[in-house]
Amino acid sequence: MNYHTANICGTNALVNKNHGIIAVGNFVLIFMVVNMEQLTSFINNFIELSAEASPWLLLGLLIAGLMKAWVPSEILSKHLGEGKSAVVKAALIGAPLPLCSCGVIPVATELRRSGASAPATASFLVATPETGIDSVSVSYALLGPVFAVYRPFAAIMSAIVTGLLVSTVKSEKIKSPIVEPEQSASACCASSSVKKEVPKPTTSSCCSTVDKIEPEPELSSCCSTNAAVTVAEATTLPPNLLNNLIEKTRTGIYYAATKLIDDIIIWLAIGLIFAAVVRTFLPPEFLLSYGSGLPAMLLMIAISIPMYICATASTPIAAGFIMAGLSPGTALVFMMAGPATNVSTLGVIKNEMGSAVLIRYLLGVALCAIGFATLLDLGLNFFAIDITEQMSHSHEMLPQWFGLTCAMLITFLAIKPLRSLII
16 A cells, blocks of 8 residues: 555656656747747847948948048147137037047147137037037937937037036136146257257257247247148148049048047947847836936936947937937937046046036036937927937938948948958
């Protein structure tokens, strides 16, 4: 009797164990099938987003490279001196330039040290990374025509307001540029005239006294390396204007295909992956409770300030936010505050211009981002404009094969060993 009972119990245990194994196997199989479906959907979404953005990104890179080659850097420092007009000029000059968060820092530093005022430098620091030719074109591709027009307008106005806020700082609280004119003259004579420049007339004309720095030709020939390079280049330039045009165009295209694409490709890829993840895994209802209003915008500013991202790469991330349920205004806060503020930029502002300028800089960026974001949401509601509708129809004019070809070309240029074979 005990034997039969033990045998039955053992059989039941074996059957239960088999059922448990089968249940676990079915669960794993279902999990793998679901995961494979989601993985396939994620890959398809990533390819689709890349195909949508790539043609416009290529167009922006081309225009930005040509601007880089044809706009002399001397023009920037010439028009960014004192006065409120310099703030407006800095915003208008900086907005279309092909510089993102990483590239604007050394340019702004050089502008400040070469004579640009603190308000103009702050305006330049806001306008340049917040928008650009490439980011406007990608905004049109991913977010529609309203964002393509409103985003650069908001960036320029934000730069002007921030520059005017900085202009309220008393001059004694603003740090002077590190490189002073007198120091640069003495440094020039200490480094070049002592060792290499034996002729005494040049040394005396450059360094005699601080009061008599009148002979500009000799000063520029001794101390201004830019002038010397310009003269040297002028003697080697071909007389044919067509050759000069072709050479500058080639330089701009080379810059766009190498340096500029290297600056933005990592964050652009992260942005596209983020947008694809949101489109695949995040239900639209998840963020609806945080989709609009002042708390959501303040939270977005807190997230954006420490981030290091450029305007072009922030666009697909903002598209992902909107697809997840955030209001367009809240997404605009991210696109304005993210590129204009990061740890490196804030550190440079403090070192070059002081804490008072830094506080007003952050205040101007935050207030303008919230203000223009609120205005955008109110305008869209008032005119009954559906941004998601524009996002789905703004790029239908381009066939998918063309977008995929542009995406493959960008991928090829982003891989240095491959592009070095032809460039």
